[in-house]
Amino acid sequence: MNIKASNVQKILIVDDEQDIRQILTILLTGEGYEVVCACNSEEAIKLVDETISLILLDVNMPGKSGFVACSEIRQRWQVPILFLTAYGQESDKAMGFCAGGDDYITKPFSNTELLLRVKALLRRCYVYQPMPIKDSLILSVGDLYLDEETQKVTVAGVEVILTSTEYNILHLLLTHRKKVFSMENIYKSIWEEDGAVVGDNAVMVHIKNLRKKIEKDTRHPRYIKTAWGKGYYID
Structure with missing residues (x-):
C-alpha cells in the first residue's frame, strides 16, 4: 500500500x-x-x-x-x-x-x-517521484507493466508491491531502455548523493530484491539485465 x-x-x-x-x-x-x-x-x-x-x-x-x-x-x-x-x-x-x-x-x-x-x-x-508522461502513462516490457500515474507495477497481471526505492530504480531503467546504468549513475539518479555515501552494496541489494519480485528466474533475468563490469539495463 x-x-x-x-x-x-x-x-x-x-x-x-x-x-x-x-x-x-x-x-x-x-x-x-x-x-x-x-x-x-x-x-x-x-x-x-x-x-x-x-x-x-x-x-x-x-x-x-x-x-x-x-x-x-x-x-x-x-x-x-x-x-x-x-x-x-x-x-x-x-x-x-x-x-x-x-x-x-x-x-x-x-x-x-x-x-x-x-x-x-x-x-x-x-x-521527486517520477512525473507522468502525458502520452505514455503505462511503461511495459514483456508482461511487466508500470503505471506512472498510480505507480502500480504488475507482472503477468499480478500486482507486485515495491518499496519506493525499488520503484524508482525500475522506473529509471524502464524510461531509458537499453541504456546501461553504472552504480554511480544509479547513485546520482536515485539517491541524489555521491556514491561513497551509499556504497556499492546498496544498489546491488535493491536490484537483487527487485529481481526477486519481478523475475521468475533470478539467475536468468528476463527484465533487468546485467552488463558485466558496466551496470544494469532493461533491453
Whole structure:
C-alpha cells in the first residue's frame, strides 16, 4: 500500500532508549514534523498506518529486532524506512536493505546528518517521484507493466508491491531502455548523493530484491539485465 504525503509529515521514531526518542522528537518537531514514538518493534508495527510519512527504526532492540519489524511492516506498508544502528559493517547494511529499508545511518550521528538524510528520503519518496508522461502513462516490457500515474507495477497481471526505492530504480531503467546504468549513475539518479555515501552494496541489494519480485528466474533475468563490469539495463 502506498502512502501519500500530507501538509504536515508524520515521522514514527522507534527506539528502546528514551533519551534518543526525546532528542529526536525535539529535533524533528523543531523542523515542523509531527512525531509519534514507539519503544519497541511490536508497538511500532501497531502504530504504522497511512498517516506515517517516514519511520526512523532502531535495529538493536529487545524482542523483535528492527530488521524483523521492517520485514513485517513491508508486508502491508511502503512507507520509507531509515535504519538507526550502532553497526556500520557492509553486511549489516545489506541485511537492512534486504529487510526492505531505504536508508541507513550509523550511531553516533550528528543532528545535521540525520536531518539531511530525513529530508533527502522524504524528498525522494514524495516530492521527486517520477512525473507522468502525458502520452505514455503505462511503461511495459514483456508482461511487466508500470503505471506512472498510480505507480502500480504488475507482472503477468499480478500486482507486485515495491518499496519506493525499488520503484524508482525500475522506473529509471524502464524510461531509458537499453541504456546501461553504472552504480554511480544509479547513485546520482536515485539517491541524489555521491556514491561513497551509499556504497556499492546498496544498489546491488535493491536490484537483487527487485529481481526477486519481478523475475521468475533470478539467475536468468528476463527484465533487468546485467552488463558485466558496466551496470544494469532493461533491453
